[in-house]
Amino acid sequence: MPVVLGVLLLVVSWQVAADGPLLGLDRWTQHAVREVRHALPGTLLDHLGEALSDLGGGPVAVSVLLLGAAVAAGRELRAGFAHWWLPLPVAVLTAGAIPLLVVPAKAWFARPGPSGLPLAADQWGWYPSGHTATAALGYGVAALLLARAAGPRTRRLLAAGAALLVAGVGLGLVWSDYHWLLDVVASWCAGGLVLWALARWPLTGRAGQDAGDGPPGAA
Known part of the structure; x- marks a missing residue:
């Protein structure tokens, strides 16, 4: 998995830097999404895309990260974990x-x-997607921290929930025409690499006490 993510990130970054032929995928995706948007009646999906995009903003994703850390620390304190x-x-x-x-x-x-x-003088550029990276690390690390004192079923639910949120943010950005597809793919890859490494780091991996579906004594 890390090799695949790393190679894909390198290839995409090379193509963006060199204005390579892979960028045609971005233009094709943009055209296809616009065609679908114009063909669909109503604006429900447009509002959904906007809402999903907003979930990648710092005020939302970072707040979830900090709240998740506080909840994780409280659960481990009640369970008697040393750290x-x-x-x-x-x-x-x-x-x-x-x-x-x-x-x-x-x-x-x-x-x-x-x-x-x-680009205007005060703009950084669109690659990679900041909202997608913020979502990947915000929701992903929150899930890793909450999983420290959780059982297998809860860990799977946390991982699935974080993955769905991160995927939704990326798709919302592309649907709303806020980002190119490859901007989002690059941040998915970079975020996946960071989370893969953190999942094997003692500070975010399983805490030093086995647990069931929750810490002992917790409701």
Whole structure:
């Protein structure tokens, strides 16, 4: 999995930097989405796309990350884990790392957005998608932290919920014409690599006490 994600990220980044033929996929996807949008009656899917896109904003995703860390720390404290406080600094560090990972890449690639307009002097660029990366790390790390004191079924539900949210944000951005498809794919790959590494790190992996579907003594 990390090899596939890493290779895909490198290929996409190379194509964006070189304005390669793979960018035709972006233009084809944009045209197809616009055709579908114009053919559908009503604006329900447009509103859904906007709502899903907003879930990738910092105020929402980072708030969920910090709240998830607080809940995880509280559950581990009640369960008697020795290092119950670890989710809190991990969440804070993750929130601070998101712009450090995304903003330099946006500035370096300086990719214009789907509107086709050139970048303004105060714009960083569209590649990779910041909302998608924020969603991947915000919801993904929150799920990892909550999983520390959870049983197998709950861990699967947390992983599935985070994956659905991250996928929904990316698809909403493409549907709303806020981002190119490859902007989103790159952030999915980068976020997946970070989460894969964090899942194997003691601070976000299983806590030092086996648990059932919840910490002992928790409701």
